[in-house]
Amino acid sequence: MKTAKLTLDDWAVELPVTVGSEGEVGIGIQKLRAQTGAITLDSGYGNTGSCESEITFIDGEKGILRYRGYSIEDLAQNATFLEVAYLLVFGKLPSEDQLSGFNSELTKHSLLHEDMKKFFEGYPPNAPPMSVLSTIVASLSAYYAPGENEAELQLNIVRLLAKLKTVAAFSYKKSIGQPYIYPRNDLGYCADFLHMMFAVPSEDYTVSPLVAKTLDMLLILHADHEQNCSTSTVRMVGSSDANLFASISAGISALSGPLHGGANTAVINMLEKIQADGGNVRKYVELAQDKTSDFRLMGFGHRVYKNFDPRARVIKDLTHSVLEELGVDDPLLDIALKLERIALEEDYFVDRKLYPNVDFYSGILYRAMGIPTNMFTVMFSIGRLPGWIAQWMEMKNDPGKRIYRPRQIYTGPTEQKWVSIDDR
Secondary structure (H helix, E strand, C coil): CCEEEEEECCEEEEEEEEECCCCCEEECCCCHHHHHCCCCCCHHHCCCCCCCCCCEEEECCCCEEEECCEEHHHHHHHCCHHHHHHHHHHCCCCCHHHHHHHHHHHHHCCCCCHHHHHHHHHCCCCCCHHHHHHHHHHHHHHCCCCCCCHHHHHHHHHHHHHHHHHHHHHHHHHHHCCCCCCCCCCCCHHHHHHHHHHCCCCCCCCCCHHHHHHHHHHHHHCCCCCCCHHHHHHHHHHCCCCCHHHHHHHHHHHHCCCCCCCHHHHHHHHHHHHHHCCCCHHHHHHHHHCCCCCCCCCCECCCCCCCCCHHHHHHHHHHHHHHHHHCCCCHHHHHHHHHHHHHHHCHHHHHCCCCECHHHHHHHHHHHCCCCHHHHHHHHHHHHHHHHHHHHHHHHHCCCCCCCCCCCCCCCCCCCCCCCHHHC
């Protein structure tokens, strides 16, 4: 086995090296503290591998994203979201019979227990949809067995995948004061969600096939993204043997943070700011290049991808065709397209590889589809759910599983003597 050597004072420690199937190298430090008394310090875990995983591979330098070996481009072009969900959760693409059965199970379990409507009634109308989503998912463990055997666990996986879109749509209806629309068995996964979101009892509503197909692709693009904040949260909570519902609820809460799941919302907020200031795109492009300005263009570049975000490549052309086919007349989207053109053509952005990312295009598409900004992160959650489940299952089935317990470097005061309250 290949090893790395670490020297510290008089210590020289041989550390095992693990090489992944795509050539990634990890130095094992499991015995570092026992052998030297020292630990590693890596704020934010940016250089720390918390697990070995067979689910998602990312090469940020080359702009590669694969789910279980399948490129995101190939899946987005050829698969449906349910096929990708099956692939992530069960490890392989489904046969025709498996996919049909999977779809039937999701359809059968898409209803919520009627008592759960009382939960929605208890929230104020302005309750953030992500807060509602997180708490309702956590509450599912009060209605269903936690999944202590394989059959119960498989059923809970289906329940979560089936019900999350219903919970999401109900949370939106609650926020606008409209009656809940129940799931329909004759509609596909995305069409059913759109119907629950936008239909009203007194009117006929037909789901646009184009919008349903576009949403299906957006969910595929967000289905997993390696060990990000919310995924690591799901694994960490699950490592304590917390049930699937509690672990996913924690992941939703992590995703609700603006630094994680709020990127496409930030894109729309930025576009609104530019519009409110007269729509002068050139002014804000110059501000973004001014080091003394605190203005930042949102939706350009990516922390992981040092090249073009592969997910953005997939939906770049789709965004333009969808806007054209829907005939959307929206000044914010006009501003977005002007920004896109500048970012793809001008040297400042090209040289720094500040290309539009998936959040830029997904924000534009969600707005064009009529989905309100406060629901963007909810959409992200629906897409990410299969990845969270797959990661939770992989953690649970790891024979070397341990409860997550990071270390720290203490920097507080050294030992102090107690002082009575009269002498303080």
